Amino acid sequence: MIGSAADRKDLVAGARAMMPWLVGVTPFGLVIGISAAQASIPTLAGWLTGPLIYAGSAQVATIQMLDTGAAPFAVIMTVLVINLRLILYSAAMATHWRGTPLWWRLLAGYLLIDPSFAVGIERYGRTGDRRGAHAHYLGGALVLWATWLMAIAIGATVAASVPNWLHLELLIPLYLVGEIVPKLRKADTRIAALAAGGVALACLSVPMHLGIAIGIVSGIAASLALSRPARPAAPHSQSPSNAFPGTPLEEARR
Numbered sequence: 639m640i641g642s643a644a645d646r647k648d649l650v651a652g653a654r655a656m657m658p659w660l661v662g663v664t665p666f667g668l669v670i671g672i673s674a675a676q677a678s679i680p681t682l683a684g685w686l687t688g689p690l691i692y693a694g695s696a697q698v699a700t701i702q703m704l705d706t707g708a709a710p711f712a713v714i715m716t717v718l719v720i721n722l723r724l725i726l727y728s729a730a731m732a733t734h735w736r737g738t739p740l741w742w743r744l745l746a747g748y749l750l751i752d753p754s755f756a757v758g759i760e761r762y763g764r765t766g767d768r769r770g771a772h773a774h775y776l777g778g779a780l781v782l783w784a785t786w787l788m789a790i791a792i793g794a795t796v797a798a799s800v801p802n803w804l805h806l807e808l809l810i811p812l813y814l815v816g817e818i819v820p821k822l823r824k825a826d827t828r829i830a831a832l833a834a835g836g837v838a839l840a841c842l843s844v845p846m847h848l849g850i851a852i853g854i855v856s857g858i859a860a861s862l863a864l865s866r867p868a869r870p871a872a873p874h875s876q877s878p879s880n881a882f883p884g885t886p887l888e889e890a891r892r
Contacts, residue, residue: 648770652757652777659753659782664789666694670701671793672800677705681794688790692783693751696720699850716851722858727755734762734771742772749779830861 667688674684679701687697696717703713727750735743750758758775762768822828834857841849 645769645773648773649777652761652774652779653781655757655761655774656753656778656781659757660785663694663753663782664785667786667789668793670694670697671790671795672797673698673793674701674790675794675797677701679704681797685787685790685794688787691717691721692748692786693717693721693724703850712848712851715848716854719851719854722854724750727752730759731755731762734758734768738772746772746775746779749776749783751782753782754779826861826864829864830857833857833860 670687671685674687675681677684683704684701687700691697691700699716699720700713703716728747731746731750735746738746754775757778758771761774762771764771818831822831834853836853837856838849838853841852843849844852
């Protein structure tokens with residue numbers, strides 16, 4: 639699908655469009671690598687969360703839950719719930735990827751994550767040939783994927799030389815808080831976030847560490863309930879006298 643000079647130009651343009659995202663993504667990957675190496679799991683297993691899960695927040699949850707001895711079922715359920723948003727991303731991309739070869743859809747779907755979606759959907763929204771948009775998406779997504787895996791590997795490699803007193807693992811929740819806070823401008827979003835956090839805290843003692851998954855589901859449910867459009871009020875039945883004010887009968891009642 640990508641072979642002409644124009645396609646290669648779009649490929650480079652997509653990679654260039656991804657650069658601003660790498661400023662925030664790279665430190666996040668480094669800290670995940672350090673956390674994986676310092677957790678009580680094999681370092682290789684922690685690094686493999688990159689290519690196998692390829693979603694920062696889900697990788698953090700996986701490493702932390704495995705470190706605390708959570709059951710595999712709980713880890714899988716939590717990762718699936720955290721990554722539910724990718725279904726929405728896939729639905730938005732489906733119209734642009736319709737008619738493409740199966741290998742392209744598998745590759746593009748695997749690379750689909752928040753930054754690649756943002757870079758890709760912006761290009762697909764412009765006028766122009768779809769082939770060029772595919773190349774643009776792939777250029778950005780591949781650069782993101784390679785940078786992410788490299789950052790995790792570097793973090794895992796240098797973890798032994800990082801003093802524990804730095805507590806770099808605290809950067810992960812700080813990063814996630816930084817991602818969430820700008821989205822709390824709407825009241826509905828604030829309520830959904832409070833519902834998710836409150837339920838997760840209340841379910842800390844739930845077996846198999848399922849409290850996180852339950853909290854996420856609660857937040858999604860609250861968001862859906864708040865975003866449901868209100869039903870229009872049913873029209874009040876009117877008697878003939880109310881329907882036609884000013885009639886002799888109505889005037890007599892006044």
